[in-house]
Amino acid sequence: MDRYSGFRLFAEALRGHLGWGPAWRDAAPKPAYEVVIVGGGGHGLATAWHLATTHGITDVAILERGVIGLGNVGRNTTLVRSNYFLPENQRFYEASLKLWERFEQDVNFNAMVSQRGTLNLFHSDAQRDFFARRANMMRLEGADNEFLDKAAVLRLVPMIDADNGRYPVLGGFLQRRGGTVRHDAVAWGYARAASARGVDIVQHCEVTGVLREAGRVAGVETTRGTIRARKVVFAVAGHSSHLAAMAGFRLPLETHVLQAFVTEGVKPLLDVVMTYGGGHFYVSQSDKGGLVFGGATDGHNTYAQRGHLPVVEEVLSAGATLIPSVKRLRVLRQWGGVMDMTMDGSPIVSATPVENLYINGGWCYGGFKAIPAGGMITAHLVATGKPHPVGIHFGLERFRAGRTLDERGAGPYPWAH
């Protein structure tokens, strides 16, 4: 791999930038591989990179139905944080945040990792108590956070309507190590680093069937022919049920859409990631100046990568309640991504009823921040056959065994998580 560096940039600039080659190989599929990963999103690419670097398995293909980077890895709101409540989730997302902190060095790619802090606001005594409990749970797992009173919150985000009659801001809790990462660069960085180690990235290759021989997986049928493999990984969150049906089993999840929005660019207004506690609304400002924000899911099963107007109205009104000045901004773009919403709101990284077939999915609306650790634990599971200690709780068997990880306490109703 040609290393990227400041020196290289300088040298290429002198030569009119004619020396940059393609960042990764657009490979044609071979007839057989050791491992086939279905899905060229963040988790698929990260899994391939971890297989190649940590476990020395380079006979790997990533099969992507469209083009890498156009699925959920390019549709999220780019937030990274580890402010979870349940110890199992906290441990995992903290491991992921630690991997984000070294991501750019690991893959030699500028992903604009920006630890600008994530601030969660609370608006009632009960909410403060719950957030204090959540902050304490984070500290027990070794993650950082600070509890802020109203004055400290206003020093960070002076533009909010803290004296709102219905949802006054009483304070917030801040994780300074949280922030944002340029999401497209995550796909490109992992793709380039994995490709340089011999991983084949095969685009426009849709899986149409799963080959099984004597209860074990033997490969996949695709629109570009049959590809045999000793092990297969599904990393297609949003369409996991669809692929599981090809392999003959069902999953404890439904597919739902989550919308995101970006406004026209304005001068620096907000230098942290902020979430509203009075409604479902979270916002950050991109380096181009646009406010990037989102809210809750649309609330019904759908595979359509677009959203419905009632949620648009709800998200915009929550945003305007918290930051009245945004009423004057125009929304430039709005889009949707479809996600696996599991029955407990927590991810699935697991073996499956078919031997040598593994699944990485069920990321709900938290898949982006989980990419580095998701790839790490999936690669570990595939290479060794045993779950990684950090992801040991994410197996499919937890539902049958009654050990669900229900962060919100909402019960087996995916649209409520």
Place this chain on the structure above:
Amino acid sequence: MLRIACPWCGARDEAEFRYRGDAGVQRPAPDAGLDAFYAYVFERDNPKGWHREWWQHVHGCRRFIKVVRHTVTHEIAAVGRPEDDLAVPE
């Protein structure tokens, strides 16, 4: 935006309704065993296509209704009362 024809109230905006999940799920007999209850509580077909589902008219008559809706186009093929056996288009 969906417009859902409530059998009791007529065509109403999606915002009046709350989604309540897959209507094809059937509660097993009390002695059906762990696997049957696991499938009932957790596993879903989650089809990419026509889906039989429950909605509740929470800001109207508050009744449950059954809807056959396409999960890609969002077209609604049929709406009925809970006891209706609605056909799913080919």
